[in-house]
Amino acid sequence: MSTRTANTARRGPPAPAASRRRAQVRRRRAVALVATAALALVAVLVLRTTVHDAVQEFALPLRHEDIIRQQAREKSLDPALIAAVIYAESHFIDGRTSSAGAEGLMQLTPATANDIARKSGGTQFQVSDLGTPQVNIAYGAFYLRYLLARYDGSQTLALAAYNAGAGNVDHWVAAARARGEALDIDAIPFGETRGYVRKVLDAEGQYRTHYAHELGL
Numbered sequence: 137m138s139t140r141t142a143n144t145a146r147r148g149p150p151a152p153a154a155s156r157r158r159a160q161v162r163r164r165r166a167v168a169l170v171a172t173a174a175l176a177l178v179a180v181l182v183l184r185t186t187v188h189d190a191v192q193e194f195a196l197p198l199r200h201e202d203i204i205r206q207q208a209r210e211k212s213l214d215p216a217l218i219a220a221v222i223y224a225e226s227h228f229i230d231g232r233t234s235s236a237g238a239e240g241l242m243q244l245t246p247a248t249a250n251d252i253a254r255k256s257g258g259t260q261f262q263v264s265d266l267g268t269p270q271v272n273i274a275y276g277a278f279y280l281r282y283l284l285a286r287y288d289g290s291q292t293l294a295l296a297a298y299n300a301g302a303g304n305v306d307h308w309v310a311a312a313r314a315r316g317e318a319l320d321i322d323a324i325p326f327g328e329t330r331g332y333v334r335k336v337l338d339a340e341g342q343y344r345t346h347y348a349h350e351l352g353l
Contacts, residue, residue: 197228242273
């Protein structure tokens with residue numbers, strides 16, 4: 137009998153306790169691997185959701201949704217429409233002033249805001265108030281409601297007037313009627329206004345889809 141064989145013979149078969157310990161170690165390693173893989177999967181899913189939400193927020197921002205919901209209720213407006221106009225006008229950046237002097241989230245000119253103040257009874261209104269989200273959105277929503285009433289509920293005409301002024305839209309509507317036509321988006325003479333109306337209507341649909349809960353829809 138060789139020394140190796142003799143040594144093996146003296147040791148005999150592995151002790152049951154040692155076998156059990158090795159089996160337990162293997163099971164613990166397997167469980168640890170499964171747990172690690174599960175955690176990695178959860179982390180990937182969370183990261184993907186976070187990235188998606190961040191991209192969504194970057195592409196279609198939303199702020200002041202409580203004010204938007206409030207003004208939508210008070211003015212009988214679609215909150216998604218208010219959000220879409222704010223997006224098209226300022227991308228929800230507070231304090232923005234355009235080259236034409238329009239101010240705030242909904243880009244109201246001082247002249248338009250003063251007219252709204254007279255119509256709505258805002259006797260204490262000052263132009264500097266347009267920098268306040270509550271005032272700006274309230275006045276912008278008032279103006280939207282006024283334009284929708286002026287154009288018999290037509291969002292296309294109301295949005296065109298919001299961008300280009302009611303005087304221009306009245307002229308376009310009259311010219312279209314003289315031709316026996318309706319003024320649809322494609323017939324708006326100003327390219328900028330056509331693009332604006334399309335942008336708002338598209339954004340309205342996206343806000344309705346992606347922010348239904350936040351907007352109370």
